[in-house]
Amino acid sequence: MINVLVTGANGQLALTIKELFYKNGDQINFIFKNKAELDISNHDKVKDFFKSNQLDYCVNCAAFTNVELAETKVEEAFEINAEAVRNLSIACQNTNVVLLHISTDYVFDGKSSKPYKETNQPNPxxxxxxxxxxxxxAVISTLSNYFIVRSSWLYSKYGHNFFKTVIKKIQNGETMNIVNTQIGTPTNCDDLANFIYFLIKTKNDQFGIYHFAPIGQTSWYGFALYIASYFKSNHIKPVETYRSLAKRPKNSVLSNEKIKSLGYDLGKWEDGVKRCLINYTL
Ligand SMILES: NC(=O)c1ccc[n+]([C@@H]2O[C@H](COP(=O)([O-])OP(=O)(O)OC[C@H]3O[C@@H](n4cnc5c(N)ncnc54)[C@H](OP(=O)(O)O)[C@@H]3O)[C@@H](O)[C@H]2O)c1
Structure with missing residues (x-):
């Protein structure tokens, strides 16, 4: 049996992993813990939890993900996204657990005109x-047995995300002005959940950083337009600037060459959106 702790269990990625893989025929036992059950910023609780459970993997889905709010809640963002990750890394190191940590395309400044590779220098x-x-x-300086999986523009039927916001506004008949100058790749949480499961199931030991994004790229406007076309809505208008506290990279497309070199097949971003639309509107 492989025991896998999933932190941040009420978040959209964790809920997707639960929906797809809680029951599986591969002898993989998932233990889901939400913030109330395991606050990853509580060093002692994390230490005790790892000591009293025989874990093989920790999938860290817990994070402070509100990009706008992070600009004013700086301390909180660093506590959860950095200090708490150090706690997890130390606990993993002491109990010989593989940490599978999820990170983001927003570690890049977006100045490149090409998709970002794992070897490119971050500059958030x-x-x-x-x-x-x-x-x-914190992960890299503490552990050897880790995966850092950077992904981008995650959406699902769970929680708050751009995909759901656009659908709600379409259903309310609202016109939306959406920025067409930021390019990236929308990623269905089910695609990322499948990749995480693949790493665990195959006991992959090619540790390191991986960029996970489906094939293709678009702007937020292109993403919204694709959703709107499903509803035959023409309420989406392109704009060049988006009023926001947080600066955002113009290009945050992640190169998926390294993942492909593992023999892992990726679909197109549009296919992920179609699946989510069908799942969401059923
Ligand atoms: N969303 C995106 O577009 C995107 C893009 C690229 C990468 N990522 C990364 O992908 C990962 C999963 O993101 P997501 O979209 O699934 O995020 P999410 O839906 O916002 O879920 C994050 C979860 O973490 C929980 N959490 C916050 N602080 C915690 C703590 N101290 N201890 C335990 N749990 C805590 C939150 O609980 P509360 O809600 O109760 O605070 C929430 O349930 C994150 O690492 C994120 O940075 C996300």
Whole structure:
């Protein structure tokens, strides 16, 4: 039996992992803990939990993910995205657990015109990205057996995300002005959950940083337009600037070459959106 702790269990990625893999025929036992059950910023609780459970993997889905709010809640963002990740890393190191930590495309400044590779130098523009990069540094400086999986523009039927906001506004007949100058790759949480499961199931030991994004790229406007076309709505208008406290990278497309070199097949981003639309509107 492989025992896998999933932190941040009320978040959209963790809920997707639960929906897809809680029951599985691969002898993988998932233990889901939400913030109330295991606050990863509580060093003693984390230490005790790891000591009293025989874990093989920890999938860290817990994070401070509100990019706008992070600009004013700087301390909190760093506490959860950096200090708490150090706690988890130390606990993993002491109990020989593989840490599978989720990070973000927002560690990059977006100045490149090409998709970002794992070897590219991060240079975050906003507090969220800076705090996530600190978390990555904590993992790398503490552990050898880790995966840092950077993903981008996550959406699902769970929680708050751009995909759901756009659908709600379409259903309310609201017109939306959406920025067309930021390019990235929308990622269905089910795609990322499948990759995480693949790493665990195959007991992959090629540790390190991986960029996970489906094939293709678009702007937030293109993403919204694709959703709107499903509802035959014409309420989406392109704009060049987006009023926001947090600076955002113009290009945060992640290169998926390294993942492909593992023999892992990726689908197109549009296919992920179609699946989520069908699942969401059923
Ligand atoms: N969302 C995106 O577009 C995106 C893009 C790229 C990468 N990522 C990364 O992907 C991962 C999963 O993101 P997500 O979208 O699933 O996030 P999410 O839906 O916001 O879920 C994060 C969860 O973490 C919990 N949490 C916060 N502080 C915690 C603490 N101290 N201890 C335990 N749990 C805590 C939150 O609980 P409360 O709600 O109760 O605070 C929430 O349930 C994160 O690492 C994120 O940085 C996200």
């Amino acid at each position: 523009l906003n507090v969220y990205g800076k705090s996530k990069l600190e978390g990555e540094i």
